[in-house]
Amino acid sequence: KRVxxxxxxxxxxxxxxxxxxxxxxxxxSLNGYFYLGNLPKVEFDCSGLGEEDNTPxxxxxxxxxxxxxxxxxxxxxKDADITHFQYYFAETRPFNLKKGLFDxxxxxxxxxxxxxxxxxxxxxxxxxxxxxxxxxxxGMELNQAQGSATFDSKETIIEKVTALYKNSPFTLKGVLxxxxxxxxxxxxxxxxxxxxxxxxxxxxxxxxxxxxxxKGKSNLSxxxxxxxxxxxxxxxxxxxxxxxxxxxxxxxxxxxxYDRDGFCFKNMKAEVGEGVVEGTGKIxxxxxxxxxxxxxxxxxxxxxxSDFLKxxxxxxxxxxxxxxxxxxxxxxxxxxxxxxxxxx
Numbered sequence: 001k002r003v004x005x006x007x008x009x010x011x012x013x014x015x016x017x018x019x020x021x022x023x024x025x026x027x028x029s030l031n032g033y034f035y036l037g038n039l040p041k042v043e044f045d046c047s048g049l050g051e052e053d054n055t056p057x058x059x060x061x062x063x064x065x066x067x068x069x070x071x072x073x074x075x076x077x078k079d080a081d082i083t084h085f086q087y088y089f090a091e092t093r094p095f096n097l098k099k100g101l102f103d104x105x106x107x108x109x110x111x112x113x114x115x116x117x118x119x120x121x122x123x124x125x126x127x128x129x130x131x132x133x134x135x136x137x138x139g140m141e142l143n144q145a146q147g148s149a150t151f152d153s154k155e156t157i158i159e160k161v162t163a164l165y166k167n168s169p170f171t172l173k174g175v176l177x178x179x180x181x182x183x184x185x186x187x188x189x190x191x192x193x194x195x196x197x198x199x200x201x202x203x204x205x206x207x208x209x210x211x212x213x214x215k216g217k218s219n220l221s222x223x224x225x226x227x228x229x230x231x232x233x234x235x236x237x238x239x240x241x242x243x244x245x246x247x248x249x250x251x252x253x254x255x256x257x258y259d260r261d262g263f264c265f266k267n268m269k270a271e272v273g274e275g276v277v278e279g280t281g282k283i284x285x286x287x288x289x290x291x292x293x294x295x296x297x298x299x300x301x302x303x304x305x306s307d308f309l310k311x312x313x314x315x316x317x318x319x320x321x322x323x324x325x326x327x328x329x330x331x332x333x334x335x336x337x338x339x340x341x342x343x344x
Contacts, residue, residue: 001037005030010048019087026051032060040066055080075106075123082127091156091178093135094228100130100145122152130163136184136224136231138260140165140201154179158186166197170220185225188235193220195242202263216242218252233258247272254279261285262292275302275321281328295328 008030015022032046045060057080061073077085082100086092106123128146133139147161156176163170170193174186195214222235239252254268264282271277281295302322 001035003034003036005032005034005046007031008048009051014088017087018090018093023084023087025084027057040064050080053079053081070111072109072111073107075104075108077102077104080104082130091151091176091182094182094184096133096135096139098131098133100127100132102127102130120153122150124148124150135228136186136226138231138258166194166200168193168197168220182228183226185223187221187223189221191219193218193237195239195244198237213246214242214244218242222256231259249277273303276300290331292331293328297326297328299324299326 010025010027010030012025012027013022014025017023027048028051030046030048032044035043041062042065043062047056047058049055050057056076056078058076059073061071063071063073079101080103082097082102085102085104086095086097102125104123104125106121106125108119108121110119126146126148130145131141131143132145133141142163142165145161145163147159149156149158149161151157154177156178158172158174158176161172163172168190170188170190172186172188174184176182176184195216195218198218198220199214216239218237218239220235220237222233224231224233226232234257235255237252237254237256239249241248241250242252243249249270249272252268252270254265256263256265258264262282262284264280266280268279269276277297277299279295279297281293284292284294300323
């Protein structure tokens, strides 16, 4: 009634995954048993190694040999390839996983007596060295992600994940739900976000000049929420000291919002030399090459001999302090110069 097997090999093609034409998993050094004493119920317990990377894999549970859909399975993976096994979970699609390793404990069941015909699954996973381009962050490339999550058939709770965006470290946590449709709410925070990375990121989404430069570090925090079709980012940026386009600033603070229509900011305030600049505005994304700008900056107590004001070509001003406003409006293509107007 018990069938033992030792040091076996298994090539298993699973057609019940999201991979077209099925997912092939090869296992070597397979050991375990089948218990046939309660047919048509078949109980089993086995373990082995992934053929390609020696990943420890273990599976136990039961199924029915009379074509019944009932089963109960417990999976345990260690250092498994996340890009291979992601096809078992449609919920991983929005993450766009490119590489990484993960440990997994998963319970999967469909038993008419205990689950009333509904597929039930839950478990815990931890991952490391993951590269991904999540849809819910608008395809932003994240590298070296590591962290843990708990999940079930209704939601995934991201407990804490650390990762890199370009050269800037950050953490994120949040909740993903997928009862009727995919929704998410993710909180992201960095205490050492490089302004140069922010500038490079903005170039990828709006038609800023390739010569746009920013230096320094900042505290960045934002919350992103939405579904597969709609997303919204709301956050705050703080920087004690830095440089934008060669001009030094201090005590920069701004709130911002970003969605598929564009980027806007408000309550922006910074000190530039002895002066203060405040601003608000929005950048509407027309397409990949065109952006529409509507920006307003209020200047207070600026020395007319400062390098910042010299860049506005106000040559008729020779000495003193200046207060006024600068407006930037219009549609700008990639690498084009922006037109601006100034009023003192």
